[in-house]
Amino acid sequence: MPASLVISAPASGVGKTTLTLALARAWRKRGLNVQCFKSGPDYIDPAFHAAATGRASVNVDSWAMDRGTIAHLVSRGGNADVVLAEGSMGLFDGVAARGVSATGATADIAEMLGWPVVLVIDPSGQAQTAAAIAAGLRDYRAGVRLGGVVLNRVASPRHEDLVRRALNEAGIKVFGALPRHAEISLPKRHLGLVQAEEQAEIGKLIDEAARFVAEHVDLDAVLHSAGQWSPQAAANGLNVTPPGQRIALARDAAFSFVYPHMLEAWRAAGAEIVPFSPLADEAPDASANVCWLPGGYPELHAGKIAANARFRSGLRAFAETRPVHGECGGYMVLGAGLTDADGISHEMAGLLGLETSFAKRRMHLGYRLAELAAPMPGHQPGARLRGHEFHYSTILAQPDTPLAVVHDATGAVIAETGSRRGHATGTFFHLIAEDR
Structure with missing residues (x-):
């Protein structure tokens, strides 16, 4: 033992x-x-x-x-x-x-x-x-x-x-x-x-x-x-549904916040993960049926992301026919613009209308319980998702259809509802598990 x-x-x-x-x-x-x-x-x-x-x-x-x-x-x-x-x-x-x-x-x-x-x-x-x-x-x-x-x-x-x-x-x-x-x-x-x-x-x-x-x-x-300690046999596995069968996953210094248990759960359910690097100006793999942009540090690389035309055009083309989801930093990149800490505004992918700024930092931190009002990859309307939010961005605009009703751990409704437009969805919270 x-x-x-x-x-x-x-x-x-x-x-x-x-x-x-x-x-x-x-x-x-x-x-x-x-x-x-x-x-x-x-x-x-x-x-x-x-x-x-x-x-x-x-x-x-x-x-x-x-x-x-x-x-x-x-x-x-x-x-x-x-x-x-x-x-x-x-x-x-x-x-x-x-x-x-x-x-x-x-x-x-x-x-x-x-x-x-x-x-x-x-x-x-x-x-x-x-x-x-x-x-x-x-x-x-x-x-x-x-x-x-x-x-x-x-x-x-x-x-x-x-x-x-x-x-x-x-x-x-x-x-x-x-x-x-x-x-x-x-x-x-x-x-x-x-x-x-x-x-x-x-x-x-x-x-x-x-x-x-x-x-x-x-x-x-x-x-x-x-x-x-003697490990006890678990009655169930991970409460995680993969967002698709073949997942194009953004993975580099700007998109690195992925829980290891999430990736393991996706693979255990039979999903394939195909990494790509937006910072290297790579587009999501054309053979994937869903694209996932995790959080990370896009604010430190906003100029490069804005300049990487192949990534942005490839992401837009992908989203014409297949779902694209972003968490926190990934959500910001799916938006219309991101203002960095120096006050410089950078054009993002434009799949959503979200505009965020790091020029006036404000910490958002805490657990989140979201009830989906619309589908997102791997989850249907009504699903209750548990996650966590931690970022310093300020919302300048969040004009699209809200994705979810989101509560903090005390039950209070919060403004960071996530968004949906066409095949694109995004949330400020990072998904950890689904209530079942």
Whole structure:
């Protein structure tokens, strides 16, 4: 049975990803097979996990997925020696709605699967208070078990001693303390970390993180605190319907936000995926029966997308006879225009009337439940789709027929309804699963 752990923290930006990658690579160097997962809706971290372990990582999400889907996804860790689930935000952060038991919080996954939690604590600007925070997290929810703590960004040996003493008095194990080490900081941009495939030195960075963590953290003690987990047979698979039999999928630095479990579900249902690169001025494959433009960073490449006439004309020709769907960034590219952060407007594909701007950034973040008012690839009117929205664009115009009635996780109706015109559809939310 694999040893299983959840890596979490009191908040974002504390060092969960760095510790997860370092532990995974350090144990892999010891000859152990490590399987990672990501709790919550995050496209970027699973690619880092794969780089560290050599095994594909997938998302598990207690708000968007039912228990059977989560059991199906985590069962791939059954043949590993160690299973690590990296959390998102703080340990208990999720949907703040009365009566909701599956909140999307990392704690849901830890309790559901019975995996102990290793907390990453950054005691910068404090000492004994760090122990109070850790103790509060330990005691907040009875079904969540704390294995211990790794301190990060410790200022000095005296600082470490103060925090360690307080944690020991609170009965909390300290597996190690990491001094500040700028060389293993992962570069960031507005939607999170710069993607793994964009970093040529990612292997060396993970190796350095593993060396550094192994020097300051008791890896054997961390492993000893893990739960012994036996995967349970899943009653059902993934609640995902492929959008077509042969899918032309935009895939490059501008269109990279695709959940691994979605692609796996499409292939498991017999669909073929034919990637193409809009940034390389490629058009969707003419033999495909549907085109899918995922999210990503079109705002960083808007000028190039606007200049790539072969891509835009090929996409328009495709949409004359077959469905084209865009998610978030892909939706923006299907629109009439995109204004970048410098205030420069770029013409997009024009299949929809949507106009968006990054000149005045406004964050849109949260779970979404959409009831389709019109069909979109793979789903009929009335379908209830669960997803997540995260972008900084402002809507200047959204004139087409609304695609769906969209609610946030509290049940409030939101303005980002998605659009439909002809064979083109688009949504600001990224699809995770369908309610069934």
